[in-house]
Amino acid sequence: MRLVKSLVERCFDLIVLLSERAENLPLGEIARQLDMPKSAAHRLLATFCELGWAEQDPATGFYRLSLRLAIVGQRLLAGTRIPDICQPILDELAATTESLGRLAIVGPDGLTWIGQAQGARNGLIYQPELVARVPLHVTANGKAWLATLPRDQALQLALASGLGQPGIGTSRAIRTRETFSMALDESAERGWAISQEEAEPGVGAIAAPIVQNGICVGTVSVAGPIHRFEAPALAELADRLCEAGRKLSELWPYRVASLNHTVAKAKGS
16 A cells, blocks of 8 residues: 555545535645645645646635636536437426436446436425535435445445434434345335435435446436325336436446446545
């Protein structure tokens, strides 16, 4: 095991830190989070600013990423053709279920939201907080993905996501490995996963995996007020969801090379 990280690793650590903390961060906090001297962190940040990848607030001296990374990310996403191919299916699912349809992709950091469509037209309309990374153990999307993995790997990822930790999810969130493992069994048997007021009070959701060549590459879900996710309406919602999952599995244009990095990262968390 190397004791000193390479400069390239430091650069990517900085990008991840600033992307997860979109508000301005002071130099001292950045140095602490990256476990490096202030002088070294300052040199790295100065280079990022010179190249246009970061900005320093003139009033506070704090740092943030510039929008350049977001623009590059949007270009990459467009290049995968995922929005063009998948959005119409997501729009149709949201409209027919009158719920919020969402799409997430499996990547090195777990599940990340990449698309959504609002199908509710009146009454209570669910509009979630704008976050990128999907909490795995309290969401239907997380369960739908983890149910496709070997159980040891799934539990490692759930623990890294916060399973068993206080303050994540509601009082209805699963807290133990044993109960979560049973929930994954149920999800695998049904072909879809459910979260009933586990991530947010009053909100229910169901999700199905998007599978390509036997590997889950993403998830599709619908979410809304909890009363919409109880029997007898749940069966019809699940049928529509699974049909959308099958369509997306057939048309999915982007191939995820491997899940090994994701699992290895969970082990090191």
